[in-house]
Amino acid sequence: MAKYLLKRIFYLLLTLFIVITVTFFLMKLLPGTPLQNQQKLSPAEQHLILKQYGLTKPIWQQYLTYVVGVFQGNFGTSFQFSDQPVSYLISSRIGPSLLLGTQAMIIGVIPGILVGALGAIKKNTWIDTTATIVSILGISIPSFVLAVLLQYFVGLKLHWFPIADWGGFAYTVLPTLALAASPFADTARFTRTEMVDVLNSDYIELARAKGLSKWGVIYHHALRNSLIPVVTIIGPLAVNIMTGSMVIENIFSIPGIGEQFVKSILTNDYPTIMAVTIVYSVMLMVVLLITDIVYGIIDPRIRLSGKSN
Amino acid sequence: MQSNETILKVNHLKINFNTYAGTVKAIRDVSFDLKKGETLAIVGESGSGKTVTTRSIMGLLANNAVVEGGSIQFHGKDVLKMSQKDLEGLRGAKIAQIFQDPMTSLDPTMRIGRQIAEPLMVHRGVKKEKAMSQALEMMKLVGITDAENRINDYPHQFSGGMRQRIVIAIALINYPEILIADEPTTALDVTIQAQILNLMRELQDKISTSIIFITHDLGVVAGMADRVAVMYAGKIVEYGTVDEIFYNPKHPYTWGLLSSMPTLDTHSEELASIPGTPPDLLDPPKGDAFAPRNPYALKIDTEKQPPFFKVSNTHYAATWLLHPDAPQVTPPKQIIERQKKFAEMQREAAAKNQHHQIEEEEEQQ
Numbered sequence: 110m111a112k113y114l115l116k117r118i119f120y121l122l123l124t125l126f127i128v129i130t131v132t133f134f135l136m137k138l139l140p141g142t143p144l145q146n147q148q149k150l151s152p153a154e155q156h157l158i159l160k161q162y163g164l165t166k167p168i169w170q171q172y173l174t175y176v177v178g179v180f181q182g183n184f185g186t187s188f189q190f191s192d193q194p195v196s197y198l199i200s201s202r203i204g205p206s207l208l209l210g211t212q213a214m215i216i217g218v219i220p221g222i223l224v225g226a227l228g229a230i231k232k233n234t235w236i237d238t239t240a241t242i243v244s245i246l247g248i249s250i251p252s253f254v255l256a257v258l259l260q261y262f263v264g265l266k267l268h269w270f271p272i273a274d275w276g277g278f279a280y281t282v283l284p285t286l287a288l289a290a291s292p293f294a295d296t297a298r299f300t301r302t303e304m305v306d307v308l309n310s311d312y313i314e315l316a317r318a319k320g321l322s323k324w325g326v327i328y329h330h331a332l333r334n335s336l337i338p339v340v341t342i343i344g345p346l347a348v349n350i351m352t353g354s355m356v357i358e359n360i361f362s363i364p365g366i367g368e369q370f371v372k373s374i375l376t377n378d379y380p381t382i383m384a385v386t387i388v389y390s391v392m393l394m395v396v397l398l399i400t401d402i403v404y405g406i407i408d409p410r411i412r413l414s415g416k417s418n
Numbered sequence: 419m420q421s422n423e424t425i426l427k428v429n430h431l432k433i434n435f436n437t438y439a440g441t442v443k444a445i446r447d448v449s450f451d452l453k454k455g456e457t458l459a460i461v462g463e464s465g466s467g468k469t470v471t472t473r474s475i476m477g478l479l480a481n482n483a484v485v486e487g488g489s490i491q492f493h494g495k496d497v498l499k500m501s502q503k504d505l506e507g508l509r510g511a512k513i514a515q516i517f518q519d520p521m522t523s524l525d526p527t528m529r530i531g532r533q534i535a536e537p538l539m540v541h542r543g544v545k546k547e548k549a550m551s552q553a554l555e556m557m558k559l560v561g562i563t564d565a566e567n568r569i570n571d572y573p574h575q576f577s578g579g580m581r582q583r584i585v586i587a588i589a590l591i592n593y594p595e596i597l598i599a600d601e602p603t604t605a606l607d608v609t610i611q612a613q614i615l616n617l618m619r620e621l622q623d624k625i626s627t628s629i630i631f632i633t634h635d636l637g638v639v640a641g642m643a644d645r646v647a648v649m650y651a652g653k654i655v656e657y658g659t660v661d662e663i664f665y666n667p668k669h670p671y672t673w674g675l676l677s678s679m680p681t682l683d684t685h686s687e688e689l690a691s692i693p694g695t696p697p698d699l700l701d702p703p704k705g706d707a708f709a710p711r712n713p714y715a716l717k718i719d720t721e722k723q724p725p726f727f728k729v730s731n732t733h734y735a736a737t738w739l740l741h742p743d744a745p746q747v748t749p750p751k752q753i754i755e756r757q758k759k760f761a762e763m764q765r766e767a768a769a770k771n772q773h774h775q776i777e778e779e780e781e782q783q
């Protein structure tokens with residue numbers, strides 16, 4: 110297990126290195142410059158500013174400095190806020206994003222599993238139909254539309270929760286719901302399919318033949334077997350939530366890294382764009398690593414084949 | 419061990435399935451009984467209704483099944499009328515089942531010891547520890563090698579033959595009165611098949627359970643069963659003792675099944691499967707369902723279903739050929755040879771009987 114972990118972490122670092130490299134050179138290839146009112150500055154002034162940010166050195170030197178810096182936690186200085194290191198910018202903004210993402214994941218996945226399982230157990234009844242309709246809605250309504258609907262009805266009309274801004278749990282409710290809709294729908298659909306398959310399997314038939322009650326069969330045999338594959342979609346769901354957060358944080362004016370990312374793109378703030386990209390990659394890789402480990406723990410077939418390797 | 423006490427009695431069972439295409443008449447008036455300690459084989463081609471019959475005994479029919487009529491008497495109670503709760507009390511306790519494919523019939527995420535112990539915990543409220551030690555005993559009984567060390571293994575760590583032994587252990591842990599084995603060896607290699615069949619015979623003696631043995635392979639029936647029921651298109655067409663079915667078959671469908679079975683005496687070229695396919699159970703024929711495939715079919719076969727004609731006290735066949743007015747037909751060569759053997763066997767048995775009687779009389783004097 111330790112060996113496996115070390116191997117995975119090595120690959121994680123390797124992937125991270127590739128991500129850094131690719132992002133760095135893509136940024137260099139992009140047209141546009143971080144200078145805003147270019148026309149108003151003399152070439153000498155422009156050169157001075159670029160020099161201040163280390164942008165006059167040869168590319169390979171800039172690259173080396175950057176890579177070394179990143180592995181030391183130094184992402185350079187923001188072009189936009191000239192006195193702020195990017196690492197500070199990100200660390201002050203990652204909290205709200207992580208909180209929203211985690212809440213959305215929990216609010217999405219757990220009810221998704223319940224609704225999906227219930228749909229499969231009550232297959233072809235009104236419960237199943239309702240569950241299916243709800244999850245189709247969840248998949249087909251874009252999160253930003255849902256966000257605006259929530260703002261209008263729950264925020265503006267009902268005054269239940271603040272429409273935007275940040276400051277305490279109440280502020281997280283609407284953005285979390287908007288973010289959670291799509292993971293909820295995906296999980297529900299996926300769980301339903303898995304559970305329907307499992308309920309038709311031979312070992313469930315055998316469990317019935319043993320004399321277990323209907324819910325005994327579900328609790329002792331069907332649930333675990335249909336939930337194990339659900340772990341595999343956590344990674345894609347995390348991606349879903351990360352991309353969603355860029356839009357949602359903007360709509361709800363949340364000071365998170367998604368909002369920062371969009372701002373930075375609009376102002377060609379390269380160091381911040383690169384840093385956020387890297388942070389997103391790290392988060393995704395960590396989620397994937399964790400889900401792989403969890404999958405290995407809960408599925409005996411994987412666990413044991415891993416041991417024998 | 420075998421007695422005359424009947425423990426299960428299936429009477430005029432009729433089961434339909436509602437499907438989009440219409441009503442499938444899967445079981446069309448099936449009756450049989452099972453005696454304590456005996457093995458009854460139910461033989462027939464795919465789709466003849468063997469599995470549906472056993473499922474109805476377990477109370478595990480599919481949702482779209484409709485019981486049109488009949489009863490299944492077990493200890494004086496009709497299984498078909500039992501509540502869900504009573505059925506649960508029956509399954510895995512009084513009536514247990516072994517399934518066809520051991521590769522898929524075990525829960526892949528549960529340790530096998532726990533799977534074997536489960537029926538004990540469910541039905542007798544045995545505490546886990548005690549149940550596990552009984553599970554271990556059962557594992558040894560069904561011949562799982564190194565049972566102590568393997569009790570916490572998962573199904574994928576076992577071969578197909580071993581998995582079927584585990585399934586058998588699960589079925590027998592509560593010493594059921596009836597064991598239903600639905601093609602328990604079809605999915606296994608030939609050598610493993612023989613081992614599993616031997617094991618079942620051994621355990622039947624130890625546990626004294628009655629077995630309903632389902633197969634489409636007459637070859638495995640001879641060494642296994644006491645009696646045989648031949649099923650075709652949702653009906654039993656002939657039943658009798660093993661010897662009667664093997665050596666004195668009366669129904670042309672049984673003739674076909676026997677002729678398509680390899681024996682030591684037959685040459686492989688002579689083997690022929692029965693030509694044609696079973697009828698569509700959405701719209702079963704009016705007369706004998708086998709008539710379209712039956713080279714010996716009479717005109718009446720297409721018009722009227724044959725009743726059972728008695729061949730002996732234990733042997734009945736539903737074919738018009740047994741009607742007193744039916745023309746004499748010559749069965750296939752192989753069947754005639756079998757019948758000759760049967761006559762011989764009966765003569766021998768009679769001679770032996772006489773011998774016994776004389777001995778007994780001598781002893782009495």
Ligand SMILES: Nc1ncnc2c1ncn2[C@@H]1O[C@H](COP(=O)(O)OP(=O)(O)OP(=O)(O)O)[C@@H](O)[C@H]1O
Nearest residue numbers: 435437442444463464465466467468469470480699
């Ligand atoms: N749930 C169902 N819905 C519709 N038809 C069904 C259903 N279950 C069984 N049948 C039909 O009932 C008939 C008997 O099926 P059954 O499974 O008992 O055959 P079998 O004798 O066990 O065959 P095999 O040797 O292939 O296992 C078949 O025609 C089958 O298509």
Ligand SMILES: [Mg+2]
Nearest residue numbers: 468469470600
């Ligand atoms: Mg079958």
